[in-house]
Amino acid sequence: MLAYLIRRLFAAAVMLVVIILVVFSIFFLVPKWAGVDIATSFVGKQADPHAVAAVREKLGLSDPIFIQVWHFFKGIFVGRTYSAGGDVTHCAAPCFGYSFRSEQSVWPVLTDRFPVTLGLALGAAVLWLVFGVAAGVLSALKRGTIWDRSAMVIALGGVSLPIYFTGLLSLAIFSYGLNWINGQYVPLDQSFSGWLGGMILPWITLAFLYAAMYARITRATMLEILGEDYIRTARAKGLKEQVVIGKHAMRSTMTPILTMLGMDLGALIGGAILTETTFSLPGLGQAVLTAIKNQDLPIILGVTLITSLAVLLANLVVDILYAVIDPRVRLS
């Protein structure tokens, strides 16, 4: 188990370094290849050459990419000072870069936005797991019935509806039309009920999309497993149907579901860009979108890293859970 854990951790660390290199290449090499000067994009459209030169020196943009990556890494642990001539900007550790566009360090932006996105992702995940998996299992057990048919038709509709449409629709109906819900985001530390009110629509619309996906996968997996020999053996042993389904079949069904959950949850925690845009939630996704529109590279870089980290961590947790659920994994 320990060796397995160490191997997984090592793989995750390697992956993170690769991601950082790729992100750097996207933002620093692609523009160069395309003939766009990054320093200019930091200063703005009507940049005077002095300002551009100052930015280039300050950010070390003329250094080779590996040196730049190294400075970035070092900044995360010991902080970083940008200086050009007499102009000095300090960025305290953990320094994930400094946004010269919005004149602030990236790290506080990340910590400000993170709780919103985390709350959105976790709340929705609970909903979609409960309803999606339950619907999938029930459909598989009652295969071919009217329940199964209607659940699967709804699920197929669900995976075909983009969240930026269902979200707007639910806002128009429940917030504007029926006036049931305020629809405005309120931070958790200001008012719990206000926070719940603001999150309920995003949770439900996001969970609906994923529940539909999970119901389809759960049903397909469950049907496949119910045809396996060991289920027949369990039944032949005279086990109660609840035990056969609940213990034997569910355990195998959960393995692919967990893989999906790890990926989906990781991706969402890193910024549910579409949901946050639709509902104007001030999370990481919205931060990165604003940053992209302003060409605020340091913030894009910071959020991308956090996202990748979230995906990696979620996958790591899933891999560990795997070992718990599926005893065969421990041996490999």
Add this chain to the structure above:
Amino acid sequence: MTAPLHEPTAEAAPSAAEEAAIANAGDKAVQGRSLGRIAWERLKRDKLALTGGIVVLVLILVAVFAPMIASLIGQDPDTFHETLIDPLFGTPKGSLGGISGDHLLGVEPVNGRDIFARILYGSRISLLVGFLSAIVAVVLGTVLGILAGFFGGWVDSVISRVMDGLLAFPQLLFIIALVSVMPNEMLGLSGSSVRVFVMILVIGFFGWPYIGRVVRGQTLSMREREYVEAARSLGAGRFYILFKELLPNLVAPIIVYTTMMIPTNILTEAALSFLGVGVKPPTSSWGQMLSTAIDYYDSDPMYMVVPGVAIFITVLAFNLFGDGVRDALDPKASR
């Protein structure tokens, strides 16, 4: 959904008619049924999938003939109709977003462009990106998957790690980032064409591991089969075995994954345009219409419903068809 291939027949003594039929069949010599034939027969029985397929066909025709259809109803996507807009609120005059005999689906708020014409032209972007990015993904996925599965060893290790890595990447974010750093003009293209080109490449690039994994797995299990052995013993070269022996047997899973990938790609294109990194205005795209509709969800809800329903119908049709194709091609699949 799909009926069993052989209906259980009552075990009665064969009647004279049946015997005649059997005798007849004997005369004509038994015809083998190819996989494609079997799949088609199954697909024909799946009403939902057929409906989906027909809708897909209609959508393709609409996209191809969009300019003709638009001029037939006397509208184009770029003409402003400010007279139809309420100057106070900026929303269309009349009920339901200004639907009228001239403007079948109403007009846009503020500038009054015809929504029907914009939906028609938007379908071109959606389908173009959806199909072409799927082709990019299929070509990359098939070639790399088959190489990984057939050669094994370090080739397999490298390709598999790259696939794992790509699947673990936060894709939407990377696509947004990549599209946004691309210059406005490249390779002789400019404006929206650049965006469309980049979207096709990037969406396809992030999509190939899904197909690659399946192809690799299938190749792995097939390269040890007797027919491959037979080909090898007859002196067939590696590439002959790869492309003449293995590839034809991979066609079914590749078709299935391609049909399932197209709707996902259409949704990604719509999402990118919704987020403002897709095609540039005034080129119309469904996702972009939805993103402008955010500001009018309370005052002009029809403006958001029309492109939303367009995306829904398109993606649903592809999904229905894709599910049907999967069931028809996979003998084990059961619905």
